[in-house]
Amino acid sequence: MDLFHLNFRRRINALVWARRAVVLAAVLAVWVWHRHWGGVIALVAAGLVLVGSLQAWEASARRQFIREASLPGFLIGKLRAAHPQLQERDAELVLRGLRQFFMAHLRSNRKFVAMPSKVVDTAWHEFILHTQGYQRWCAAAFGGLLHHSPAEVLGRDARRNDGLRRTWYWACKEESIDRRKPTRLPLLFALDAKFGVPGGFQYVPDCQAIDRQSGSDAHCGTSFSDSGGGAGDAGGFGGSESSGGDGGSSGDGGSGCGGGCGGGGD
Template sequence: MTATTTERIVLRWGSKLPMLAVAGWVVAVAGVPAGAWRLRGVWLVYLFITVVLLAIMGQWVRSVREHYIREAPLPRFLQRKLREAYPHLGTRDCELVERGLRQFFLACLRSKKQFVAMPSRAADALWHEFILHTQAYQGWCDNALGFFLHHTPAEALGSRARHNDGLRRAWYWACKEESIDPKAPSRLPLLFALDAKFAIAGGFSYLPDCTDIARKNDAGGDGGGTYCGTSFSDGSYSGSAGDFGGADSSGDGGSDGDGGGGCGGGGD
């Protein structure tokens, strides 16, 4: 993907645009003659225009970042590293794992710095290799997310509410990306299907709906078990079950780890 000049500006300055807009509003207000403020509602007009412009600007910035996440090339060596970790994967397999990792980055962007857990060991391995190359990874985070995304290991559903909230966000946004109903899934989104599809050792296996299928293991194991997409919405786990930790969730919010943004994987 070759970004236009405008897109490069948005990617570089996107996180600062709201602040710049507010500064511009202050300057504009300061330039209004004092007598004009006696006119009824002038300040409300200025405030309304500012709020509308900020909303439009925010949507525009997110749209550009989403396009970047979907289309910008990742370093070519990552797929080679992935095949070294999992020699049975072919070129097409590695491309699908990369697509799954992009789904995860999209979930992080859409969750607005709330914690998002990584549900796939295969995508996690690719992510881990990426973060080891700090300069390239820092540039990607700046462009794709507007903040540095720290890495923590993949994890499946368990007893820890915070991690379950993070997995619900991953589930919710991965489903939305593929137009799947997250409450009644007919199939798995790619990010949650990777480990079973490619028989990843110690990976996490999911089924879209386990209503009529007995659990093969206790939720919260260390891998190798089968987990259910419908478990994200049945309320059996504490956390933001009602909205899957989606856009409107209060969730755990805030930052995670070293202050580089709240989105991360599901490890300890």
């Protein structure tokens, strides 16, 4: 069986079942050969190496699925109906932002991530309403359902602050942005301002770029690395730096838009 010629879901399912089969085989080996500890230890060690390799391959397949698998075609129409200012190519860019959000959830080892964009939240909510399709998509992308949470900004809730920091950390990593001293915004954090979304969240990369005395309601990318203020696990971006996530490099083919849509409000 050539895994590279299977579709995304079959490939991922094959890797999941292969990993389970290796674990089961290791358990059976211990039970059958328990009197031959030298052989058992060697088999278990080989099994652990194989399981680790399969897990890495599975994670890579899920990342590829999130980046490349088709999203429902009706989302474009739903987005444009909810936000009439969007052209078709604008709606497609919003869906790329949704993929970036999904990637943040996967790469943070499926921890809670918070949604920082009102327009991307619209796309996510419309996708969820297509219940069976969304469940199938989540099963392939994450191995389980990603539940909806409203779009928000940093506040007093430490847990949700950690969720936003994880989103920021991995969105920046996808686009090779310095998450502590950003010079531009990742796509997901730039979209509301870019498309003038009513009630949307506006971000700038650095707090020095705005004059608080002018009454600006923009939020700062540099705030995600600040400590204190009920920020939760701020030092590790919601634990992302300490856990390392999947350890992928920042330039591994992410679906971000690069420097063309950062800046929040162009």
